[in-house]
Amino acid sequence: MSKAKSPDTRIVHTGSDPKSYKGVVNPPVYRASTVLFPTVQAMKDAEKNKFDTTFYGVHGMPTQFALEEAMADLEGGYRAVSVxxxxxxxxxxxxTFLQTxxxxxxxxxxxGPTRNFCNTALKRFGVETTYYDPMIGAGIAELIKPETKVIFTESPGSDTFEIQDLPAIAEVAHQHDIxxxxxxxxxxxxxxxxxxxxxxxxxxxxxxYQAxxxxxxLGHIIAKTEKDWRKIKVNVATIGQAVSPDVCYLGLRGLRTLSVRLEQHQESALTLARWLDERPEVDTILHPAFPSCPGHDIWQRDFTGSSGLFSVVLNDYSESQVTAMLDGMDxxxxxxxxxGFESLIVPSDPATIRSATKWKAAGPMLRLHAGQEDVDDLIADLERGFDRLNGRA
Ligand SMILES: Cc1ncc(COP(=O)(O)O)c(C=O)c1O
Incomplete structure (x- = not known):
């Protein structure tokens, strides 16, 4: 664990232990199912301690442990589990936290796939899901039942970027042991x-972003407390969730440059969003750093920056006009x-998936991810796209 205070220094050094690997900077890829023990006693000791030592491949090797240490450190949690x-x-x-x-x-x-899991697998196992408005805040209290065990949040929301009031939700949740x-x-x-x-x-x-x-x-679950971490780790072992050390090696390699890449994603996304905001084709910018985004004030209060993903709502254009725009992007x-490093654009229609809230918008929505390209080239690409949208090209 790094002693540095600065998050950027910690990202570079946490989960790194060259002394254990003959001075090699990056933790090596330990490919293993079998781990050998010299004695019966050593085997028994390792089994008792199987989440903290090398015991069997499925529970993780030093490569997975190194990335878990770095992910827990990044989020400020107790420990992480790789899945x-x-x-x-x-x-x-x-x-881990729900039952029939x-x-x-x-x-x-x-x-979307989180929603699908709730509506299919969780439903089959007798867990009831109620969907709630992302802007509900402390009003979540009215939806709590004696059986409520988990409140799941995502902030900002997928595709539409609403920022949730997590402290208000958590205060109510903890009064009910949720x-x-x-x-x-x-x-x-x-x-x-x-x-x-x-x-x-x-x-x-x-x-x-880490990759x-x-x-x-690759995925990570990070727990605030040892008790919750152990519960997750036991459950992960019970269901046989495992992740390859090769993938974790790449995840950790990506993490080392996270701060500089994110800074660039942030800058380019803000430049694109500001440019789009001035365009006659655009109705609304859904980017947490813009006042037009629901929860913008909460983003200002709770976040220290913004990443590269945001949406724009266009004015009333037809599907074929949007298709003409998107089909020709350079x-x-x-x-x-x-x-990733590359810029992306996809059409999205929240109206077809939401159930607790009604999606009303002037026109079609596009989700953009600002990659690492020169932002002037990205703007020129969008400008040519708008020409096609307007039938001018
Ligand atoms: C907000 C969010 N959470 C989770 C996931 C799922 O990640 P994965 O593709 O690794 O399963 C995605 C993927 O797009 C996502 O956008």
Missing amino acids: SSGLAAITTALI GDHLLMVDTTY KVILDNTWSAGYYFKPFEYGVDISVQATTK GHADLV YFAMGYSWG
Whole structure:
């Protein structure tokens, strides 16, 4: 664990232990299922201590442990657990704290596959889900039932970027002994420190900004307390969640440059959003750093920055006009996921998925991810795209 106060210094040094690896800077990739023991006693000791030592591949090796240490440090939590994807981090956290007969409060703006998990697997196992308005704040109290065990939050919300009042929600939750879980992927754990705002469990799709290169799928669950961490770790071992050391190696390599990459994503996204805000084709900017985004004041209060992902609502254009725009982009590519070096643009329609809130907008919505390209090239790409949108090209 690094002793440095500055988060940027900690990101470089935490989870690094060259002395244990003959001076090698990065923890090596330990590929293992079998771990050998010299005696029966050594084997028994290792089993008792299987979450903290090398015992069997499924529980992790030094490569996984190094990344977990760095992820816990980044978020300011007690410890982290590596799982196979961001979605696995979400579903594993949920099933750790829920059982048959329980009630879950799920934010209406959650990542689509999280919603799908609630409506299918959790429902099948007898867990009831109620979706709530992301702007509910302390009003969440009215939705709590005796069976409510988890409030799941995602801030900002997927695609529409509402910032939730987590301290207000957590205060109510803790009065009822309810766990607060946060999908903290957008801030990368860098621009928002969840445990200082009442969150109990933070999950991240490490796939995005930590990986940073669109070449791996990985997730982390970070707990504030030892008790919750152990509960998650036991559950992960019970269901056999495991993640390869090769992927963790790449995740840790990406994490070392997180702060400089994020700074660039932030700057480019803000420049693009400011430019888009002046365009006649655009109705609304949904970016937490803009007053037009619901919860902007909470973002100003609780976050230290913004990352590269945001949306714009266009004026009333048809599907075929939007298709003409998107089909001809030179640098903004179409594809899911985000957080990599490349810029992305995708159409999105929240009206088809939300149930607790009604999505009303002037026209179609586009979600953009600002990558590491020169922002002037990205602006020129959007300008040519708007020409196609308007039938001028
Ligand atoms: C907010 C959010 N959480 C979780 C995930 C899931 O991550 P993964 O693709 O690693 O399963 C995504 C993926 O797009 C996401 O946008």
